[in-house]
Amino acid sequence: xxxxxxxxLEDLKPEAIxxxxxxxxxxxxxAQIAGVGSSGTCTALANLGGRxxxxxxxxxHMKVLREAGLIRGERQGVEMRNHSRCQEVDQRFPGLxxxxxxxxxxxxxxxxxx
Amino acid sequence: xxxxxxxxLEDLKPEAIxxxxxxxxxxxxxAQIAGVGSSGTCTALANLGGRxxxxxxxxxHMKVLREAGLIRGERQGVEMRNHSRCQEVDQRFPGLxxxxxxxxxxxxxxxxxx
DNA sequence: TCAACAGTTCCGAATTTCTGAACTACGGAA
DNA sequence: TTCCGTAGTTCAGAAATTCGGAACTGTTGA
Numbered sequence: 001x002x003x004x005x006x007x008x009l010e011d012l013k014p015e016a017i018x019x020x021x022x023x024x025x026x027x028x029x030x031a032q033i034a035g036v037g038s039s040g041t042c043t044a045l046a047n048l049g050g051r052x053x054x055x056x057x058x059x060x061h062m063k064v065l066r067e068a069g070l071i072r073g074e075r076q077g078v079e080m081r082n083h084s085r086c087q088e089v090d091q092r093f094p095g096l097x098x099x100x101x102x103x104x105x106x107x108x109x110x111x112x113x114x
Numbered sequence: 115x116x117x118x119x120x121x122x123l124e125d126l127k128p129e130a131i132x133x134x135x136x137x138x139x140x141x142x143x144x145a146q147i148a149g150v151g152s153s154g155t156c157t158a159l160a161n162l163g164g165r166x167x168x169x170x171x172x173x174x175h176m177k178v179l180r181e182a183g184l185i186r187g188e189r190q191g192v193e194m195r196n197h198s199r200c201q202e203v204d205q206r207f208p209g210l211x212x213x214x215x216x217x218x219x220x221x222x223x224x225x226x227x228x
Numbered sequence: 229t230c231a232a233c234a235g236t237t238c239c240g241a242a243t244t245t246c247t248g249a250a251c252t253a254c255g256g257a258a
Numbered sequence: 259t260t261c262c263g264t265a266g267t268t269c270a271g272a273a274a275t276t277c278g279g280a281a282c283t284g285t286t287g288a
Contacts, residue, residue: 014217019136022129042266054247059267078254078265093217095209103128103207156235168278173236192234192285 004066004073012069012092020068021100025049026061031106033071034084034097040071041079070097118180118187126183126206134182135214139163140175145220147185148198148211155193184211 007013021027028048033040042062046053053061062082065071069089073082086097086108101108121127135141142162147154156176160167167175176196179185183203187196200211200222215222 014214015136015138015141017217018132018214022133022136024129027129043264055266056247056249056268057245060245060247062266075254075266078263080266093213095213096217099207099209099213100128100132103131103210157233169235170237170278170280171276174276174278176235189235189285192232194235 006066006072007069009069009088009092012089014093014096016068017070017089017093017096018100020064020070023061024104025053026065027101027104027106029058029061030065030070030084031101031104033082034086034101034108040082042082043079045082120180120186121183123183123202123206126203128207128210130182131184131203131207131210132214134178134184137175137178138218139167140179141215141218141220143172143175144179144184144198145215145218147196148200148215148222154196156196157193 021030025048029040029045032045032048042055042058046055046058062071062073062080066073069085071082072085073080075081089097098108135144139162143154143159146159146162156169156172160169160172176185176187176194180187183199185196186199187194189195203211212222
């Protein structure tokens with residue numbers, strides 16, 4: 001397992017963020033992580049929208065979110081803790097995350113871009 | 115050639131909008147249409163970013179933008195006039211278009227979501 | 229009717245996405 | 259150390275999507 005890649009703030013690309021959030025399943029995952037604030041483990045995220053996401057698919061989703069710069073994942077023992085990078089992203093692209101979550105009917109959490 | 119489909123305001127889906135604008139080429143097309151205000155014909159849009167977009171690809175791009183509800187196309191004689199639906203989209207998802215265009219470094223035009 | 233033009237549709241190739249199976253990484257028990 | 263269970267990643271083949279040249283549709287003008 002190679003170390004997880006997280007883009008630097010100046011390397012964030014709007015197209016990657018929009019693409020990552022153009023899938024409602026990923027939006028649900030992201031909103032959950034951003035809402036909870038942290039500690040969104042993969043297993044905890046596997047059945048958000050009434051269907052169980054296969055873990056290989058979930059892993060791919062996490063990778064897309066991570067490489068878009070939306071979340072940060074760090075290994076903590078056996079599991080992976082994921083937390084949002086909303087504040088960072090908001091520095092770089094003010095209002096973007098909030099507008100997107102709001103369009104999806106998911107009011108951004110206080111801990112994130114709000 | 116079947117008549118062009120344009121979604122009603124209440125049928126706009128954030129995922130379609132984000133997907134449509136997750137491609138820099140489409141963003142360039144959309145920004146051009148939104149900036150000019152109208153009369154963005156396909157041939158006028160074919161070489162925005164230093165490369166000539168094949169017309170079949172361009173037609174697909176226009177379809178994606180149209181079906182996301184971002185532009186409206188109407189036949190005017192031989193050619194097709196495209197104009198943005200920014201104001202409508204902004205009613206439905208306030209601030210979304212502005213935040214996205216701003217993230218791409220394309221300040222939204224006064225005629226659109228500003 | 230014919231030609232030219234603007235854009236769409238068709239279709240095969242290339243790319244991407246999905247997901248079960250195999251695998252890696254870590255922690256605990258013996 | 260070795261073995262086992264858990265969490266998540268990577269692999270690989272099938273399915274779906276995207277790209278773009280060629281053919282086509284629809285319009286204008288001669």
